[in-house]
Amino acid sequence: MIPAWLKEEPDAFNLDDVLAEIHDFLKAYPTSYWKGRDSDTPIRTIKTILHTFIKNLGDEVLHHLTK
Numbered sequence: 001m002i003p004a005w006l007k008e009e010p011d012a013f014n015l016d017d018v019l020a021e022i023h024d025f026l027k028a029y030p031t032s033y034w035k036g037r038d039s040d041t042p043i044r045t046i047k048t049i050l051h052t053f054i055k056n057l058g059d060e061v062l063h064h065l066t067k
Contacts, residue, residue, distance in 0.1 A: 002052045015053070020067035022046055 025046060034040040053061050 002049070002056070006053075006056045015061075015064040016066050018049075019053075019061075019064055022050065 025042075029043065031043065034043045057064075
């Protein structure tokens with residue numbers, strides 16, 4: 001659904017805020033935190049979301065790193 005939102009409703013959510021939240025999550029739970037855990041679903045989800053943003057927005061995603 002993310003690609004559709006990005007194309008049809010670019011103002012549906014504030015991408016700057018989403019990327020800031022992802023940054024805070026990655027600071028609190030770095031990759032090393034997930035090694036040895038039973039489930040790494042949260043970090044895999046974050047990586048998938050970032051991949052989707054970059055795949056659909058390309059270099060434009062860099063303009064949303066204001067926070």
